[in-house]
Amino acid sequence: MKTNYFFLSLATVALLFASCQADDTADIVITDNSTTINNEGGSGGTDTSNLVEIGGTKTEDFTLEADKDYVLTEALIMTNGTTLTIPAGTIIKANNGAGVYIAIAQGAKIMAEGTSSQPIVLTSNEATPNAGDWGGLIILGKAPINSVVGGDATSSSEIGGLPYGGSDASDNSGVIKYVRVEYSGGAADASSENNGFSFYGVGNGTTVEYIQAFEGKDDGIEFFGGTVNASYISVIGCQDDSVDWTEGFTGTLTNVYIEHGVSHDKGIEADGFNTDIGNNSSPLFFSKPSVNNVTIVGRGSATENEAVRLRAGTQGIFTNMVIQGFEEGFDLDGDMADNPTGQGVLNGNLSVTNVTFTDVILKMKNDTEFTFTEADFISGDGNGTGADYDNWKAGWTRN
Numbered sequence: 546m547k548t549n550y551f552f553l554s555l556a557t558v559a560l561l562f563a564s565c566q567a568d569d570t571a572d573i574v575i576t577d578n579s580t581t582i583n584n585e586g587g588s589g590g591t592d593t594s595n596l597v598e599i600g601g602t603k604t605e606d607f608t609l610e611a612d613k614d615y616v617l618t619e620a621l622i623m624t625n626g627t628t629l630t631i632p633a634g635t636i637i638k639a640n641n642g643a644g645v646y647i648a649i650a651q652g653a654k655i656m657a658e659g660t661s662s663q664p665i666v667l668t669s670n671e672a673t674p675n676a677g678d679w680g681g682l683i684i685l686g687k688a689p690i691n692s693v694v695g696g697d698a699t700s701s702s703e704i705g706g707l708p709y710g711g712s713d714a715s716d717n718s719g720v721i722k723y724v725r726v727e728y729s730g731g732a733a734d735a736s737s738e739n740n741g742f743s744f745y746g747v748g749n750g751t752t753v754e755y756i757q758a759f760e761g762k763d764d765g766i767e768f769f770g771g772t773v774n775a776s777y778i779s780v781i782g783c784q785d786d787s788v789d790w791t792e793g794f795t796g797t798l799t800n801v802y803i804e805h806g807v808s809h810d811k812g813i814e815a816d817g818f819n820t821d822i823g824n825n826s827s828p829l830f831f832s833k834p835s836v837n838n839v840t841i842v843g844r845g846s847a848t849e850n851e852a853v854r855l856r857a858g859t860q861g862i863f864t865n866m867v868i869q870g871f872e873e874g875f876d877l878d879g880d881m882a883d884n885p886t887g888q889g890v891l892n893g894n895l896s897v898t899n900v901t902f903t904d905v906i907l908k909m910k911n912d913t914e915f916t917f918t919e920a921d922f923i924s925g926d927g928n929g930t931g932a933d934y935d936n937w938k939a940g941w942t943r944n
Contacts, residue, residue: 599637600645603627611635611663616670617645617679620705625652628719634663638670639679643731646680646739648705649718651687651746659723661755664941669728676784676808677762680704680739681729686718687711688748690770691793691826692819700792700822702745702769703737709745714772716748723755723941730762730784738763741783747773749796758783759943760806768794768834769819775799779934779942782806786814787841790832791857793818797835802934804842811851812841812868817858817886824858824883833860833894840931843870846904851876858884860894867931869903875922879913887915890922899925 595612600619607623608630609615617639623629629649631637639645647667649655659665669678685702690710692700699708726741733739741758742765749772757779758765765780770792776799780787787803803812817831818824824831843849852871855861856878868874875897879886889895890913900923902908908926909919 603629606630609635609637614638616640617647620644620646620648620680622648622650622705622707623653623655624650628654628656631655631657631665633659633665633723636666636668638668640670641678643680643704643733643739645731646683646704648683648707649685650707651685651699651709651711654717654719655684655721656719657721657724659755659941661723661940664723664725667724667726667729671728674728676728676760676782677730677732678728680731681741681743681761682724682726683707683739683743683745684718684721684747684751685709685745686747686751686771686773687713687716688746688771688773689714689793689826690746691824691830692770692822694825695827702743704733704739704743707745710770711746713748715750717750718747720752721754721756722752725757725759725941725943726761727759727943728761729758730764732763740764740767740789741780742766743769744771744773745769747771749774755937755941757781757942758787761785764789767791768796770794772796777937778802779938780804781942781944782809784808784810786811788813789815790834790859791816791819792822792832793824793826793830794832794834797837799837800932800937801836801839802932802938803840805844805849807844811854812843813853815853815855815859815861817856817860817884820857831858831860831889833862835862835864837864838932839863839865840867840934841869841871845870846872846906851910852905854878855886855895856884858886858889860889863897864899865931866897866900866929867903868900868905871904872906873910874900874902874905874908876910877913877922879915881914885915887911887913887917890917891915895922897923899928901927901929901931
């Protein structure tokens, strides 16, 4: 729909915006409720001729244009069989609120292919943006998760209550390349929080390369199960965990750069399963990603706690890391019952090879109830070179 408005008063414009934001009726399916507002020569001389409001539940393909100024006014949900196409250089500004997010449902796709010189930017529409202004980007796939019994059973996402999970490890949710998400992480309630990027049961047929989460209120990037591989990941200034995985995530992460701001939690928080739901897979399986070429920069050993927290039975193979400015490098938590994190160390499913610690007081802390030494867990101490961030950050990231 295209609506042209000429010489609108400020009061009328405000009323239009309020009307858009107030309509949050969940049962209405909207095929295209985008609006182009043409306010040539309006108050203050602001030209909004390219301003397009977007949102709603799409039942057809939806293609954006790089030369438009998009404002996300409510949740934009792409349903099964649809594709959201976002060209290089597109900027989408989101209105305030945890319910303002972009979700790619199971069976839908996103084709967001930016470039190093023309990244796609999802950011806040506030004049003075802050972490948590809006939701974030949510992708939901059909790959395995361990929070359900198995087969094609699904779980529901924290935000939006959308289904995810299944048995298709190679499921394809599209392409996300050179995409930056800023000021995300709005919380719907105490237990339902947006992340910058949320990957729910996303399959390894999906392409995820060159993504940055900048100044988010909750986690920068979180993987809820799935098999998706991601490379060239930058997380700057997120206030909870920068990279998080749970529910049996088994993908590969390559070239990861994490830098903490004043407010933060862990660089990486890794769970073998979601402790709020349980490991319900049959047979049981735990998260076990491969994580290569990682740099985690804290604010100094006197002020930071753990760089990497491994718990709830998570497994994982870490190779080539640099950890700088933390009290503890790796904190392993678990027990000998349902959370056998330490067992992964003993059977070779949880290990670190080639890591360099700088300004780190304690390299490994064992709170798993299993007995093992630092040498059982870490090899190649001093040999890590990390993410080589300077060689791939130019043009599309923020610092």
